[in-house]
Amino acid sequence: MPVSLHGQLVVAISARALFDFEAENQVFEAGDDRAYMALQQQRLDEPAPRGVAFSLVEKLLAFNEGGAPQVEVVVLSRNDPISGMRVFRSARHYGLPIERGVFTRGASPWRYLKPLSAQLFLSTNEADVRQALQAGVAAARVMPQAARASAAHPHELRIAFDGDAVLFSDEAEQVFQRDGLAAFQAHETSRAHQPLPAGPFKPVLEALQRLQHSTGGGMKVRTALVTARSAPAHERAIRTLMDWQIEVDEAMFLGGLPKGEFLREFEPDFFFDDQAGHIASAAAHVPAGHVAMGVAAGQG
Structure with missing residues (x-):
């Protein structure tokens, strides 16, 4: 066989x-x-x-x-x-x-x-x-020169994800890039109950949730959504995860604040983001990878 x-x-x-x-x-x-x-x-x-x-x-x-x-x-x-x-x-x-x-x-x-x-x-x-x-x-x-993962959580796999163009599609990001923050907030508020299309990393998050419900090796999983979104645009992101029946353990809606120091405190084994600027901020503190996808992928 x-x-x-x-x-x-x-x-x-x-x-x-x-x-x-x-x-x-x-x-x-x-x-x-x-x-x-x-x-x-x-x-x-x-x-x-x-x-x-x-x-x-x-x-x-x-x-x-x-x-x-x-x-x-x-x-x-x-x-x-x-x-x-x-x-x-x-x-x-x-x-x-x-x-x-x-x-x-x-x-x-x-x-x-x-x-x-x-x-x-x-x-x-x-x-x-x-x-x-x-x-x-x-x-x-x-990023080969990124910081190495913390050894503080030997029995817990920790992974952090950006939202738009990573877990979700870059539909909303396109609005932001084209029309600005106010239009983005209005777009997302009016569509708060409409799930975002899936991004490339949705299947990965689903697989991690399956691992989270397993007991293999005594390991646990802890996930985080770390996004530049802020209220009121946060609601569509959370409702999308609810529609997918996927849970994350932590969510950080940072409204454009640099992500690096927040990730330093979360201590992930890896962080995924589509924007080069966010990756540069993260890589000083944690292992990080650039998802070259979507309209903002090349931004510093």
Whole structure:
């Protein structure tokens, strides 16, 4: 009988998002991929340092302990197969039960997301992330220099999401960008009882809610909505989640305040946002990924 990942949360992640390969990447960026391969081969027995998304992956995999598999993590990387050996050895060193990987030696790997049934793709490569989003897979560009996750919550997976263009579509954001704040508030107030269309990360939040209701590995899930919305536009966001029958544990309606310090206090294992400016604010304090989606995706 063929193996199936059906029913599991499948997360595809690049090697550089999972491990800190920044020193080796400098060689790669110099345009000498063979020197990069040789360096990785020299370091095969040297575990790579933990990367930005390491805590997220470690906690997700902990949900598999003591029960049926609920999460599958697959390395999906532009690395070459030799470098892939170091990735697997590093995972084994840290006790991460990662068994599957696809290594494409410089070619874009996003096409393999569909046969993997991946629901989330994390990569440091912006082009790959954009292609994944266009293919309908939730994806974020991991900031390699972002702060690492707090170790204060070893048995609780904490994830924070922006709202518009992440959990929700960018329908309302388009109004704000075109007509300004007053028009945005009026638009959202008049549609408070009309659910927002889904954004790319709705399936991820749904999967986290399923994990939240499980007891795998003694792990818990805590989620937060961290949005630039403020009252009265907050109501449509909350009512949309209610319509989806999805709960979040915390909601922060910040009205344009910088998100970084609020996220520092929440201490997520990862934060997703579509605006580069919010990601820059967040990355100083927490692991963060840019969702290159929607009308405001390129804004600083």
